[in-house]
Amino acid sequence: MNGQRRFSREQRLRILAAIISIVILIVVLQLWLLTATMNAYLGGDRGVALPAAAASLVCFLLNLGLLRYVYRIER
Amino acid sequence: MSARDPDELTIPPDGRPTAQQPRWRRDFPIDVPQDQYVARREFSKFLVLTSFAFVVGQIWILAKSLLGRRPAFTGTPVARIDELAVGSFRQFEYPGPGEPKLLVRLSEHEVVAFDQRCTHLSCPVHPQVERGLFHCPCHKGSFDLATGRPLSGPPRRPLPRVDLELRDGVVWAVGVTERTS
Numbered sequence: 001m002n003g004q005r006r007f008s009r010e011q012r013l014r015i016l017a018a019i020i021s022i023v024i025l026i027v028v029l030q031l032w033l034l035t036a037t038m039n040a041y042l043g044g045d046r047g048v049a050l051p052a053a054a055a056s057l058v059c060f061l062l063n064l065g066l067l068r069y070v071y072r073i074e075r
Numbered sequence: 076m077s078a079r080d081p082d083e084l085t086i087p088p089d090g091r092p093t094a095q096q097p098r099w100r101r102d103f104p105i106d107v108p109q110d111q112y113v114a115r116r117e118f119s120k121f122l123v124l125t126s127f128a129f130v131v132g133q134i135w136i137l138a139k140s141l142l143g144r145r146p147a148f149t150g151t152p153v154a155r156i157d158e159l160a161v162g163s164f165r166q167f168e169y170p171g172p173g174e175p176k177l178l179v180r181l182s183e184h185e186v187v188a189f190d191q192r193c194t195h196l197s198c199p200v201h202p203q204v205e206r207g208l209f210h211c212p213c214h215k216g217s218f219d220l221a222t223g224r225p226l227s228g229p230p231r232r233p234l235p236r237v238d239l240e241l242r243d244g245v246v247w248a249v250g251v252t253e254r255t256s
Binding site: 005008009012013016017019020023024026027030031033034037038039040041042043044045046049050052053056057059060063064066067070075 | 081108109111112119120122123125127129130132133136137139140141194231232252255256
């Protein structure tokens with residue numbers, strides 16, 4: 001096996017910082033979505049639960065993809 | 076002989092490159108820069124786990140929305156209108172025991188009723204008719220007496236409104252409307 005990686009550690013640290021920033025943004029969006037959905041649910045509005053759950057799932061899949069990319073650049 | 080990664084500052088005891096080391100050695104590196112990198116990677120993993128927890132929360136709300144049953148309301152007599160003076164109030168339980176509501180006579184022709192539980196943390200609210208509001212003593216929240224809408228403090232949702240009907244001088248509770256604004 002060749003010990004050389006595609007990116008140096010310095011480069012990977014920068015990529016990781018960018019990814020963490022994006023993931024934090026998405027997680028904050030999910031938090032807002034959860035509080036808004038809970039507020040709507042407690043207020044008797046049950047119609048938003050399905051689209052909100054779908055949007056949150058998409059956010060999670062996006063985060064999962066970014067995490068996979070972090071592991072991929074380590075190879 | 077493979078070329079060694081220039082980022083690897085220390086050589087493991089067996090001399091093999093980091094990629095061929097056991098998992099525990101890769102997750103707990105000796106080199107400070109690599110340790111910083113691993114810490115950030117683990118932090119991103121924790122964030123993704125938090126993201127998953129939010130999805131679980133959303134699915135829980137969705138399941139409650141789909142499977143939860145709405146109560147079937149039946150009409151219940153609450154009070155005779157002539158027994159309730161203008162500016163006075165009466166507590167009653169509707170649609171069942173343990174669900175306190177407040178009936179308030181605002182004027183000669185206006186009677187309103189709301190859930191007595193604060194929409195913040197379910198503390199009982201108290202009507203202050205002279206100030207035109209319901210007051211929650213737990214966190215100093217207040218709601219408008221006529222509409223049940225939040226005026227101050229932590230509550231953000233209005234008090235659920237009890238639907239009323241006047242039949243032969245008797246006020247009947249016929250339903251409860253939950254609201255978001």
